[in-house]
Amino acid sequence: MDLKSSSDNMHPIRGGRGIQEAQVWEAADALLQDGLRPTIERVRQRIGSGSPNTVSPMLERWFATLGKRLEGRSPRLVDGEAQQLPLAIVQAAQQFWDVARREADQVQVQKTEAARRELDLQRNALARKEADLQQREASFEHARVALDEALVSSRQAVAAMETQMHAQQQESARLLGDSEAEVRRLRRALDEAVASKEALREKTAMELGAKQRAAEETEERHLAQERRLLSEVDRERMATRQASAELAKMQKAHAADAETARSALGAAQLALQHEKTAHSDAAAAWSLQHQAAQVELATLRERSAGVEQRATDLASQLQRLQVQSEREITQLRESHASTTAALRELKVPLGESEKAPPRRAMKSPK
Structure with a gap:
């Protein structure tokens, strides 16, 4: 077949x-x-x-x-x-079967050897991993101890910072109260200085106006008196001229009248001299009064300038105190904000470390 x-x-x-x-x-x-x-x-x-x-x-x-x-x-x-x-097919198949079986055995041996080597490699890798895990566990233990120490020191630092912040807040509140009281005092002083300055300015203006009016009245009187004296001098000059003319015409015939006229002229000159002397005295008195008014006006101006300078100094001092108070308040607020942020940053890691469950040591494979 x-x-x-x-x-x-x-x-x-x-x-x-x-x-x-x-x-x-x-x-x-x-x-x-x-x-x-x-x-x-x-x-x-x-x-x-x-x-x-x-x-x-x-x-x-x-x-x-x-x-x-x-x-x-x-x-x-x-x-x-x-x-x-047939027998030929059976023999060929038997030979092929033997060859296939030997090849399969060799393949199985190779697979077994490869599996054994792979198993050795895996065993070595597991040993290395176990050593690494033990080393990591030791490192984790050291890190945990260091973290506990850092946690204790951080809590102490937080407590110290809270105490310091509380003290700074109290000091800031005290400084702020003192600054506000000083500002109120300086404002009252400035208001008083401004009011005093305004009152002094009004008084000075009134006194200066009165003195100026008095000086103007005195000057008007002086001018009127001077005009009156000049008119009198002119009249005397006219009279003298007339008397001289009459005296020249009537020199020879009226010697007695000339003597009388000469006597009247001397009296007039004496009266004119008296008037000039009185006018000079009045002018000197007015000059003294004017100088006194100028001196008093300069004194009032110096006092007003001193008051203005004092008000300016008080305003500058108030402004400096306000700037210093604002700077100190800003610094205190920044210090408070940085302290709060530091506390928040410290409390967040502390909370995470307290919530994190402890890691169990891995058991080495037997």
Whole structure:
């Protein structure tokens, strides 16, 4: 019985996509009879068609029944009789089976050796990881101790900072109260100085106006008196001229009248001299009064300037105190904000470290 008839009698024909399972089995038997190992590619070349996905399961089923066929037992019966392969095919298949078994044993040994090496590598890696874990646990323990110490020192620092901040707040409140009291005092002093300055300015203006009016009245009186004296002098001059003319005309005839006129002229000159002397005295008195008024006006101006300077100094001092108070308040606020931020930053890590659960040490694999 040849290989083809044996294959047809041993296997039913199963439908596939383009090829039948019987075709695959016949091609595998033919390759085996030729001394070649049936592979998917060789079977496809033998058949001339078929995809690897279709040929692969059919070829695996062929290999699954090959052992029973080599032992002389057919996996299927046709008309109740066992079908056996020819002796040449059985011998070739036996040789191929032995070669395949040796190759499979070698492959299994190689896989076992590779698995053993892989296991050794994994064991070494696990040992290294265990050592690393132990070292990390020791590092974590040191870090935990350092963190506990840092936590204690941080809490102490926080307590000290809170105490210092409380003291600074009290000092700031005291300084702020003192500054506000000083500002109120300076404002009252400035208001009083301004009021005094205004009152002094009004009084000085009134006195100066009165003195100016008195000086103007005195000057008007002086001018009127001077005009009166000048008019009198002019009248005396006219009278003197007239008397001189009459005296020249009547010199010889009226000697007595000339003497009388001369006496009257002397009296007039004496009166004019008295008037000039009185006018000079009045002018000197007015000059003294004017000088006194000027001196008093200068004194009042100096006092007003002193008051203005004092008010300006008080305003400058008030402004400096306000700027200094604002600067100190700003510094205190910045210090309070930085202290609050530092406390917040310290409290957040402390809260996280207290909430974090302790890590358990990993057990080394036995």
